[in-house]
Amino acid sequence: MRFLVLGGGAREHAIGLALARAEAEVVVASSNANPGLERIAQTSVRVDPTDAERVVAFARAQKVEAAVIGPEAPLAAGVADALRAAEIPTVGPDRSAARIESSKWFCRDLLDRHDVGGQPKWVAPATPEEVDRALARFPSPFVVKPAGLTAGKGVWVQGADFTEPKEAGVYAKSLLLQGDRVVIEQKLEGEEFSLMAFVTDSGTYPMPAVQDFKRALEGDHGANTGGMGAYSQRDHLLPFLSSADRDRAYEILTQAVAALRADGLPYRGILYGGFMLTAGGPYLLEFNARFGDPEGINVLTLYEEGDFAELLYGVATGRVEPNLLQFRLRSTVVKYLVPPGYGDKPRPGGILTLDAPAIEATGVHVVYGSVEAAGPGKVRLGTSRGIALVGEASAIHEASSRVEAALAHVQGDYALRHDIGTKADLEARWEHLRRLRAPTAKPSPLPLSVAPPDAPASSAGGPDTLLG
Numbered sequence: 204m205r206f207l208v209l210g211g212g213a214r215e216h217a218i219g220l221a222l223a224r225a226e227a228e229v230v231v232a233s234s235n236a237n238p239g240l241e242r243i244a245q246t247s248v249r250v251d252p253t254d255a256e257r258v259v260a261f262a263r264a265q266k267v268e269a270a271v272i273g274p275e276a277p278l279a280a281g282v283a284d285a286l287r288a289a290e291i292p293t294v295g296p297d298r299s300a301a302r303i304e305s306s307k308w309f310c311r312d313l314l315d316r317h318d319v320g321g322q323p324k325w326v327a328p329a330t331p332e333e334v335d336r337a338l339a340r341f342p343s344p345f346v347v348k349p350a351g352l353t354a355g356k357g358v359w360v361q362g363a364d365f366t367e368p369k370e371a372g373v374y375a376k377s378l379l380l381q382g383d384r385v386v387i388e389q390k391l392e393g394e395e396f397s398l399m400a401f402v403t404d405s406g407t408y409p410m411p412a413v414q415d416f417k418r419a420l421e422g423d424h425g426a427n428t429g430g431m432g433a434y435s436q437r438d439h440l441l442p443f444l445s446s447a448d449r450d451r452a453y454e455i456l457t458q459a460v461a462a463l464r465a466d467g468l469p470y471r472g473i474l475y476g477g478f479m480l481t482a483g484g485p486y487l488l489e490f491n492a493r494f495g496d497p498e499g500i501n502v503l504t505l506y507e508e509g510d511f512a513e514l515l516y517g518v519a520t521g522r523v524e525p526n527l528l529q530f531r532l533r534s535t536v537v538k539y540l541v542p543p544g545y546g547d548k549p550r551p552g553g554i555l556t557l558d559a560p561a562i563e564a565t566g567v568h569v570v571y572g573s574v575e576a577a578g579p580g581k582v583r584l585g586t587s588r589g590i591a592l593v594g595e596a597s598a599i600h601e602a603s604s605r606v607e608a609a610l611a612h613v614q615g616d617y618a619l620r621h622d623i624g625t626k627a628d629l630e631a632r633w634e635h636l637r638r639l640r641a642p643t644a645k646p647s648p649l650p651l652s653v654a655p656p657d658a659p660a661s662s663a664g665g666p667d668t669l670l671g
């Protein structure tokens with residue numbers, strides 16, 4: 204089968220690798236020459252991925268049988284609509300349904316109108332006067348988000364990014380000047396997790412849960428970024444996420460799909476729920492209309508045994524056979540190598556010398572993102588996330604250690620969060636939720652016992668499967 208992959212980041216490289224493992228042919232349309240995609244693609248073209256006309260012309264000329272859209276911007280620009288109009292089955296919703304990501308206001312309003320659960324309190328002022336009125340009434344602490352697309356970087360959280368509601372008012376009004384609404388939401392206390400699903404006419408099929416690390420610096424400090432790395436657990440839950448909590452999040456996903464359908468907006472693509480697990484269960488932070496980056500890299504690494512091309516083709520054409528949903532029972536950790544200063548003032552242009560075969564020989568995968576080839580074994584960092592190293596193992600902290608060991612094969616000036624998936628970090632997150640749920644109870648250390656590695660995902664679960 205011949206696929207168009209649209210986009211040139213690490214997420215798209217991971218999609219391309221999963222298609223290549225299924226012996227599909229991959230052609231790529233992207234604004235950059237991703238060295239990893241260049242290696243596996245039959246051919247590629249430099250194009251603005253939001254330029255629907257050129258993308259369709261390339262897809263037609265290449266006689267692709269289906270397309271998969273990686274990033275959000277082409278979805279918001281209607282590239283999926285144009286591909287479908289050209290009779291190219293596409294993984295990615297039409298522009299009107301992609302508003303579930305491209306307009307946080309549309310999303311909250313849709314979910315409220317259809318009584319979808321897990322919504323925090325929210326308002327979406329459209330004028331400076333409405334901002335003042337909303338902030339006079341809205342209980343602290345709260346979060347201010349641009350309604351439109353910001354690559355995860357425009358969210359201001361009380362306590363982390365601002366202190367006084369007045370400061371939030373100035374920020375909210377500056378966002379209005381950019382021509383969109385803002386969304387003000389109750390700040391939720393808990394642990395974030397991502398649950399993605401393949402969505403098509405025949406159903407909504409969940410993937411393993413993932414925890415993303417959005418802040419630039421260790422200990423969850425520094426600026427919000429697109430995500431510095433992420434981990435997933437071998438039973439497809441998370442140390443702090445029980446199967447009941449995951450099932451509740453899945454229910455919210457399916458209710459959202461039903462809400463879109465009820466409004467005449469069918470959906471064929473990936474739906475990504477960003478959730479906060481609170482003492483009162485999961486709440487929805489946002490939906491995205493695509494694979495997460497880095498979360499998609501974790502999950503796609505686990506997709507090896509099934510036929511990914513057939514799965515994506517099924518999503519694009521409306522019918523998925525459930526036997527195609529085959530994610531291995533392994534833990535994964537992704538850590539991104541990024542330019543120094545990333546998240547704030549990235550300093551691009553640094554050269555990384557990378558012995559990819561030596562890294563792969565240690566069982567760690569190299570996934571290429573915002574880098575360009577700079578000679579044998581060398582890449583030049585851009586302004587965004589450069590290289591994703593993916594470790595896998597039975598336990599999360601072992602996968603994290605594998606990535607750390609692989610760093611011996613990388614030279615150059617880069618930043619990276621070493622704390623992703625370490626025992627200390629996992630224990631801190633476990634303790635955080637335990638304190639929220641039972642503030643007066645004695646600490647209960649994260650149990651070290653484990654389910655057998657080959658336990659079926661449905662019967663494993665919860666914190667006792669963590670440390671392997």
Ligand code: GLY
Nearest residue numbers: 429430495496497
């Ligand atoms: N990792 C966050 C996102 O993909 O939006």
